[in-house]
Amino acid sequence: xxxxxxxxxxxxxxxxxxxxxxxxxxxxxxxxxxxxxxxxxxxxxxxxxxxxxxxxxxxxxxxxxxxxxxxxxxxxxxxxxxxxxxxxxxxxxxxxxxxxxxxxxxxxxxxxxxxxxxxxxxxxxxxxxxxxxxxxxxxxxxxxxxxxxxxxxxxxxxxxxxxxxxxxxxxxxxxxxxxxxxxxxxxxxxxxxxxxxxxxxxxxxxxxxxxxxxxxxxxxxxxxxxxxxxxxxxxxxxxxxxxxxxxxxxxxxxxxxxxxxxxxxxxxxxxxxxxxxxxxxxxxxxxxxxxxxxxxxxxxxxxxxxxxxxxxxxxxxxxxxxxxxxxxxxxxxxxxxxxxxxxxxxxxxxxxxxxxxxxxxxxxxxxxxxxxxxxxxxxxxxxxxxxxxxxxxxxxxxxxxxxxxxxxx
Amino acid sequence: xxxxxxxxxxxxxxxxxxxxxxxxxxxxxxxxxxxxxxxxxxxxxxxxxxxxxxxxxxxxxxxxxxxxxxxxxxxxxxxxxxxxxxxxxxxxxxxxxxxxxxxxxxxxxxxxxxxxxxxxxxxxxxxxxxxxxxxxxxxxxxxxxxxxxxxxxxxxxxxxxxxxxxxxxxxxxxxxxxxxxxxxxxxxxxxxxxxxxxxxxxxxxxxxxxxxxxxxxxxxxxxxxxxxxxxxxxxxxxxxxxxxxxxxxxxxxxxxxxxxxxxxxxxxxxxxxxxxxxxxxxxxxxxxxxxxxxxxxxxxxxxxxxxxxxxxxxxxxxxxxxxxxxxxxxxxxxxxx
Numbered sequence: 001x002x003x004x005x006x007x008x009x010x011x012x013x014x015x016x017x018x019x020x021x022x023x024x025x026x027x028x029x030x031x032x033x034x035x036x037x038x039x040x041x042x043x044x045x046x047x048x049x050x051x052x053x054x055x056x057x058x059x060x061x062x063x064x065x066x067x068x069x070x071x072x073x074x075x076x077x078x079x080x081x082x083x084x085x086x087x088x089x090x091x092x093x094x095x096x097x098x099x100x101x102x103x104x105x106x107x108x109x110x111x112x113x114x115x116x117x118x119x120x121x122x123x124x125x126x127x128x129x130x131x132x133x134x135x136x137x138x139x140x141x142x143x144x145x146x147x148x149x150x151x152x153x154x155x156x157x158x159x160x161x162x163x164x165x166x167x168x169x170x171x172x173x174x175x176x177x178x179x180x181x182x183x184x185x186x187x188x189x190x191x192x193x194x195x196x197x198x199x200x201x202x203x204x205x206x207x208x209x210x211x212x213x214x215x216x217x218x219x220x221x222x223x224x225x226x227x228x229x230x231x232x233x234x235x236x237x238x239x240x241x242x243x244x245x246x247x248x249x250x251x252x253x254x255x256x257x258x259x260x261x262x263x264x265x266x267x268x269x270x271x272x273x274x275x276x277x278x279x280x281x282x283x284x285x286x287x288x289x290x291x292x293x294x295x296x297x298x299x300x301x302x303x304x305x306x307x308x309x310x311x312x313x314x315x316x317x318x319x320x321x322x323x324x325x326x327x328x329x330x331x332x333x334x335x336x337x338x339x340x341x342x343x344x345x346x347x348x349x350x351x352x353x354x355x356x357x358x359x360x361x362x363x364x365x366x367x368x369x370x371x372x373x374x375x376x377x378x379x380x381x382x383x384x385x386x387x388x389x390x391x392x393x394x395x396x397x398x399x400x401x402x403x404x405x406x407x408x409x
Numbered sequence: 410x411x412x413x414x415x416x417x418x419x420x421x422x423x424x425x426x427x428x429x430x431x432x433x434x435x436x437x438x439x440x441x442x443x444x445x446x447x448x449x450x451x452x453x454x455x456x457x458x459x460x461x462x463x464x465x466x467x468x469x470x471x472x473x474x475x476x477x478x479x480x481x482x483x484x485x486x487x488x489x490x491x492x493x494x495x496x497x498x499x500x501x502x503x504x505x506x507x508x509x510x511x512x513x514x515x516x517x518x519x520x521x522x523x524x525x526x527x528x529x530x531x532x533x534x535x536x537x538x539x540x541x542x543x544x545x546x547x548x549x550x551x552x553x554x555x556x557x558x559x560x561x562x563x564x565x566x567x568x569x570x571x572x573x574x575x576x577x578x579x580x581x582x583x584x585x586x587x588x589x590x591x592x593x594x595x596x597x598x599x600x601x602x603x604x605x606x607x608x609x610x611x612x613x614x615x616x617x618x619x620x621x622x623x624x625x626x627x628x629x630x631x632x633x634x635x636x637x638x639x640x641x642x643x644x645x646x647x648x649x650x651x652x653x654x655x656x657x658x659x660x661x662x663x664x665x666x667x668x669x670x671x672x673x674x675x676x677x678x679x680x681x682x683x684x685x686x687x688x689x690x691x692x693x694x695x696x697x698x699x700x701x702x703x704x705x706x707x708x709x710x711x712x713x714x715x716x717x718x719x720x721x722x723x724x725x726x727x728x729x730x731x732x733x734x735x736x737x738x739x740x741x742x743x744x745x746x
Binding site: 127129159160161163164168170171172177178180182185187188189190191192193194195196197199200206218219221222223225226229390391392393394397398399 | 434460465466468470471474475476477478479481482483484498501502505506510511512513514515516517518519550551553573574575619663666667
């Protein structure tokens with residue numbers, strides 16, 4: 001029975017454990033080929049961009065085509081530095097999780113450009129409604145690393161008073177909205193925020209990120225409907241990293257050509273972008289921001305990338321995909337590609353790269369030492385126990401006061 | 410001061426809020442140009458413009474999410490869900506998001522807003538236009554739940570709700586939009602003009618959240634209820650001659666335990682009443698808290714007068730609804746026990 005063909009279509013990933021992965025079937029548009037339209041282009045006229053692939057860095061790591069954002073070496077080196085820090089931070093935090101220092105962790109390995117380049121292309125005043133894999137944005141916006149770690153180990157300095165799982169960061173000062181663990185809820189919220197920005201007449205836009213799997217949620221479609229109806233200054237990003245835990249992107253995509261193309265029916269400008277290409281992510285975000293600011297409305301961007309590591313510390317990807325799949329990914333590694341680009345321009349070298357990595361490792365190790373000095377989840381000190389009754393409402397009502405007394409705190 | 414029905418009073422409340430605070434925005438399905446299917450937002454778009462009072466797509470989750478996003482940017486949204494029966498697509502946004510933004514961000518973000526929605530039965534609405542889903546929301550830390558029972562309170566409570574800074578689910582008993590109801594099936598509509606609480610003051614005023622109202626003082630037993638049944642309870646006390654003390658809760662979260670306990674300690678006998686089904690209804694919470702706080706004063710079991718554990722029926726609406734006659738029997742049972 002198990003060998004029989006299913007009686008209805010159930011998508012399967014191209015490769016399972018034991019298969020030799022080869023992504024030649026993807027037939028991706030080459031870097032530099034995609035046209036760059038005016039920012040007020042009608043949504044429906046972005047069909048070729050929604051089904052193609054906006055790329056800037058070619059296979060020789062040269063910047064080519066209309067989408068080249070022509071960034072200075074200083075900006076590129078800054079981007080490289082944030083990406084390297086993100087990766088080293090992730091590695092270190094994973095190790096610490098394995099040592100029992102925190103309850104849970106999620107890396108973004110392979111997806112650093114999606115977060116870092118987008119955050120750098122946005123204005124710091126723009127509001128970010130992230131999912132749980134955009135930690136690179138915090139580095140790009142200058143969040144203190146010790147503070148990030150204090151949150152992850154839920155200690156006395158956790159700015160969320162120990163209320164959230166690790167990596168569910170919140171940073172109002174940096175215009176980084178509070179991360180939800182429920183998928184996709186932030187997408188229509190970002191549209192509401194963007195509408196409020198328009199209402200207030202300010203210069204800001206809102207941007208949000210969800211994964212490929214989450215496009216199946218009603219909130220994805222609600223967000224696109226609102227964004228289209230009210231022509232909201234919002235950038236809606238789908239990070240297609242190919243995998244939703246163990247479910248291949250085809251489970252959410254169905255027979256659709258690309259996730260970006262889902263925006264076309266809503267009349268929203270839609271782009272599929274090489275998410276491992278720092279320059280392409282930067283250029284696409286910059287274009288979408290310009291479009292939003294000009295009043296032309298929202299952009300849906302599919303960041304086409306690959307989740308190189310596990311979904312979280314709770315799954316083992318070798319159980320559902322080949323171990324070699326990540327290495328076979330045709331769009332390479334975002335850090336390596338930007339590094340090679342800078343080297344090609346004579347603006348970087350391997351020695352400087354090694355030095356950068358050493359510096360970042362030192363910074364992360366030193367930061368963790370400091371973070372740990374403020375306590376850990378297991379050994380404390382934590383936020384005061386009575387704080388669990390705070391912030392439910394502006395003021396505590398009689399029920400919470402009584403319950404706090406019941407707990408004896 | 411002018412006599413107003415509840416729709417006019419709510420419209421007046423929104424008018425006051427819109428005129429006094431440029432951050433107030435109102436939206437919902439048919440809430441803009443048309444003024445809402447019950448006309449609660451009538452003329453407000455014309456008066457304040459299409460970016461302050463506007464129509465939304467039919468997507469309750471998106472409506473709630475929009476309110477959350479706008480509140481995060483400092484607006485004060487009032488979102489209308491066309492019927493309380495339709496609020497469930499928004500359930501995730503309310504339960505997982507709106508209620509917890511303040512908490513999960515440790516106060517860095519807030520989501521103060523009001524979700525207004527017509528609620529309850531007695532209008533021949535059948536199972537999809539008659540529900541009283543308050544207990545789903547009273548179970549959610551972080552939201553407040555309000556049910557007015559007359560035009561005066563409706564206006565003052567709505568203004569207080571938006572000004573509270575926290576999310577409020579505001580249930581509007583649609584059976585009494587146009588007049589109080591005594592719970593006798595098919596009785597012609599009464600008028601708010603002849604009711605003391607049909608007098609609605611001009612301009613800004615609030616009725617505080619968390620404060621119940623004793624609408625009838627009495628010695629024989631205590632009735633704790635809200636919404637339409639406040640009026641049915643009064644009619645039952647008159648019809649039976651039983652000297653019931655009737656408490657209109659007005660706010661379900663946080664409910665006014667002080668007023669309830671004081672009354673129960675005096676009468677020793679209690680009826681808790683709502684239209685919603687019995688099992689896990691808000692009456693269960695009231696009964697449990699009353700026995701915790703007033704156990705030694707109780708002289709009879711707490712009586713729950715509720716809708717049945719069935720969906721809300723159409724043809725047999727009056728067999729489901731806690732009518733005046735059922736209320737009379739409840740008062741008799743609890744006072745004779």
